[in-house]
Amino acid sequence: MEIEQLEIHDFLQQTHPLNKLDGATLKQLATAIEITYHPREDVVLEPGHNNHWLYMIRSGAVIRTDHQDGLVAQFGSGDFFGHRAIERGGLIKNKVSCLEDSLFYLIPDTLYHTLMQEVPAFNDYFSQQKNQRLKSALHELQANHDNILIKSRVADFLHPALTIDASLSIQDTAQLMQQQDKTSALVLDAAEKTILGIVTDRAFCTKVVADGIPAQQSIDQVMTHNPVCIDPHSNGLEAMLLMTRLNIRHLPVVQDGSLVGMVTATDLIHHQSHNPIYLVNEIHKATDLAQVVSLSQQIPTALVKLVAAGLHAKDIAHSISSIGRAIIQKVIKQTIQELGPAPIRFAYLVAGSLARNDQTAHSDQDNGLLLADNYEPAQHGCYFQQLASTVSDWLNRCGYVYCPGDVMASNEQWRQPLAVWQSYFERWILTPEPKALMYASIFFDLRCVYGDASLLDELHESVKQLIQQQRRFLAFMAANAQQNKPPLGLFRRFVLEQHGAEHKTLDMKKRGILPLTDVARVFALDAGTALINTRDRIQAACQAGVISSEAADDLIDSHDFLCTVRLQHQVKNIQAGQAANNHVNPDELSSLERRHLKDAFELISTYQDVVSQKYNQGQL
Amino acid sequence: MFDWFNHNKRLLQHALKHQPQGALKHYLTTPLPDLNQPALAVDYLVLDFETTGLNPYQDHIISLGYTHISQGRIQLKQCRHALIKTNKKLTSDNVSIHQITDDDLAAGIDVQTMMEWLLTQMAGKALAVHYQKIEHDFLQQLSLQLYGHRLPLCVVDTLAIERRYLERQNQPIQPNQLRLFNLREQYHLPRYHAHNALEDALATAELLLAQIKHRQRQGYPLKLKDISH
Numbered sequence: 001m002e003i004e005q006l007e008i009h010d011f012l013q014q015t016h017p018l019n020k021l022d023g024a025t026l027k028q029l030a031t032a033i034e035i036t037y038h039p040r041e042d043v044v045l046e047p048g049h050n051n052h053w054l055y056m057i058r059s060g061a062v063i064r065t066d067h068q069d070g071l072v073a074q075f076g077s078g079d080f081f082g083h084r085a086i087e088r089g090g091l092i093k094n095k096v097s098c099l100e101d102s103l104f105y106l107i108p109d110t111l112y113h114t115l116m117q118e119v120p121a122f123n124d125y126f127s128q129q130k131n132q133r134l135k136s137a138l139h140e141l142q143a144n145h146d147n148i149l150i151k152s153r154v155a156d157f158l159h160p161a162l163t164i165d166a167s168l169s170i171q172d173t174a175q176l177m178q179q180q181d182k183t184s185a186l187v188l189d190a191a192e193k194t195i196l197g198i199v200t201d202r203a204f205c206t207k208v209v210a211d212g213i214p215a216q217q218s219i220d221q222v223m224t225h226n227p228v229c230i231d232p233h234s235n236g237l238e239a240m241l242l243m244t245r246l247n248i249r250h251l252p253v254v255q256d257g258s259l260v261g262m263v264t265a266t267d268l269i270h271h272q273s274h275n276p277i278y279l280v281n282e283i284h285k286a287t288d289l290a291q292v293v294s295l296s297q298q299i300p301t302a303l304v305k306l307v308a309a310g311l312h313a314k315d316i317a318h319s320i321s322s323i324g325r326a327i328i329q330k331v332i333k334q335t336i337q338e339l340g341p342a343p344i345r346f347a348y349l350v351a352g353s354l355a356r357n358d359q360t361a362h363s364d365q366d367n368g369l370l371l372a373d374n375y376e377p378a379q380h381g382c383y384f385q386q387l388a389s390t391v392s393d394w395l396n397r398c399g400y401v402y403c404p405g406d407v408m409a410s411n412e413q414w415r416q417p418l419a420v421w422q423s424y425f426e427r428w429i430l431t432p433e434p435k436a437l438m439y440a441s442i443f444f445d446l447r448c449v450y451g452d453a454s455l456l457d458e459l460h461e462s463v464k465q466l467i468q469q470q471r472r473f474l475a476f477m478a479a480n481a482q483q484n485k486p487p488l489g490l491f492r493r494f495v496l497e498q499h500g501a502e503h504k505t506l507d508m509k510k511r512g513i514l515p516l517t518d519v520a521r522v523f524a525l526d527a528g529t530a531l532i533n534t535r536d537r538i539q540a541a542c543q544a545g546v547i548s549s550e551a552a553d554d555l556i557d558s559h560d561f562l563c564t565v566r567l568q569h570q571v572k573n574i575q576a577g578q579a580a581n582n583h584v585n586p587d588e589l590s591s592l593e594r595r596h597l598k599d600a601f602e603l604i605s606t607y608q609d610v611v612s613q614k615y616n617q618g619q620l
Numbered sequence: 621m622f623d624w625f626n627h628n629k630r631l632l633q634h635a636l637k638h639q640p641q642g643a644l645k646h647y648l649t650t651p652l653p654d655l656n657q658p659a660l661a662v663d664y665l666v667l668d669f670e671t672t673g674l675n676p677y678q679d680h681i682i683s684l685g686y687t688h689i690s691q692g693r694i695q696l697k698q699c700r701h702a703l704i705k706t707n708k709k710l711t712s713d714n715v716s717i718h719q720i721t722d723d724d725l726a727a728g729i730d731v732q733t734m735m736e737w738l739l740t741q742m743a744g745k746a747l748a749v750h751y752q753k754i755e756h757d758f759l760q761q762l763s764l765q766l767y768g769h770r771l772p773l774c775v776v777d778t779l780a781i782e783r784r785y786l787e788r789q790n791q792p793i794q795p796n797q798l799r800l801f802n803l804r805e806q807y808h809l810p811r812y813h814a815h816n817a818l819e820d821a822l823a824t825a826e827l828l829l830a831q832i833k834h835r836q837r838q839g840y841p842l843k844l845k846d847i848s849h
Binding site for chain 2: 003006008030031032033034035036039041042059060100101102103106
């Protein structure tokens, strides 16, 4: 029996970077392998000893303790260790011990050196650190589609041109343009083949009116002769550059000498911005809320288009969050129109992903009402109660379902005057019990979507002062940020949640994005910044000197990578006719994606430990 | 223990009377491993037979797979798998388990060749198997047929190791608990899907390492005599 027929061979072949080896080399590797087993708690590599093997974990998990910086790393099935010692000539510096009973495939150091020299992919893998690996993966993911205009062809967005005869009068031309809703007309020769000139709406202003030319004269008196044309195969960026350079807004599209249509600056803008801006506009223009409900159903389509256009994950989340806020603003505005103006000042607040600009799909509604301190329950209570419950009902109809934890303005607890909100924060900060910390993490991410934002500013200011006096609170928030631990690996420790009828999947939000959000929030509180977006918070914490720029890079790269993977998953959901969710099935990921995901999880885990050490020293 | 030593000594004396040649002579004149060696220092030949049934007097060996353990590490370069020629027709029952057809079998080696191979590989080593009634009994029956005597053997049986352990702990043994794949699961070894003699030999080898290392971890400085018959 050949070694290729063994299961071991399959396992090697599926593991990055061994999957980059050619058949003969892989066979050579498989033959050289020796297998060993260590029970849980066994020390595999002991500092000071010598190691001459590259260890590959077949099953189980190990932990590496780094004595220089106290950081730990965990490895699971498909991971390698021992190469650092090999690179040092065999001397082991960091202890590696088993977290679980583990089976290892051992590759001799001589073969490791040969592969490092002969196989570039193998060399890349073992010479790069995980944060570098993640960065290059991210780069690859995004490099796919840098600018959508480059990828699009003029032919994709041209529309039929209005063509006229040179003898048509100026007035008749204007009427034709108006009837056909065109901003330009092309003047053709008698054979209707050659373009003699172009008339745009601007010509009526700059030539007809400005020069006082009678409307009965023929159009060729005011047209621009021999307009610049473009080929339908040119890309969108070329069209845009041409327009910018010549300061024009219309380009006739000509293929092999014949006219095929017209492309305008508006077409390009529409194409580039896709639906979000359009959708936000439509939401604001809607005349009743039933329209808003149906517009909200276009969010999944907008998401698919944004991802297909290759936009950065942060921009996509920002766009989708803008749509979400437009919906809630419209709902509040319409409701107030029906109820009449509010009796006192208020700020309608949203929390969670909508506030953080992190939203990619419909989420639960998390909101609250911050009222001015002249609030009198007997006098004003009824109005705001009606406002909040109507808004909440409409949001539910728009797909933002009721918050299961009842964190909504329709709940009286979260519909209170400023002084009460201030007392809430004071209680959470001074007596940080688990429930308080949960509320604190929700309400530290607040954004005013409607009403008087200065009320929220006032609240923020008093909270900021409280925190500065109560540094101990950071320790509690830091401990709270440990709650959602990212999974450690993909085959073994990848915790796959069982929920409902779905298969075993990974909750990207809970196990990846939320832990990062929590860590970023602690850094932001420490830095005293009022920013809410996770990426912004990380950058601000870096500028304030709370974290190093390497740490900021690591966290941002991890965040971007997780968000990108989640977006791709949600696009698959939508295209399969399902609602977008956060539950990624490991099967949909390539082995490389799993690998990078694991790097991201490891980085998050590391920074969770950093946060815990930084703020908890001797305080808990 | 003392019985074991005397038993093998008697087998050896008896065997030497038959004036062995070649691989058999080499095997018989190489001492069996020292029972007082640490269990991890011993060299093992880990063997698995696929057979047409459980009875060594009637049934035949269809294929064999083996690997070596040396210094506590399984050596993939020492893996072998071979089909064994037999005149007995396969029943559809055991074909489905092993997925070997008569045509495959025809291409195999004969039992004499297999025996010479094994004797060469086994010299000076302990023979590790899972459930010795198959490998041990078929091997001894074959030796009797080919050479007229049985072989002195140092057998380590992963099933027996586990059974003795459970008995000492006074723990009840569930019907399927001692099967190779259930035991592997207990030691958190990966689940293998393939079912052939070499995969099973590897699976047994990994189980043996796990058993030895777990007992050592619990503070028993295991010697070969603690795990062999």
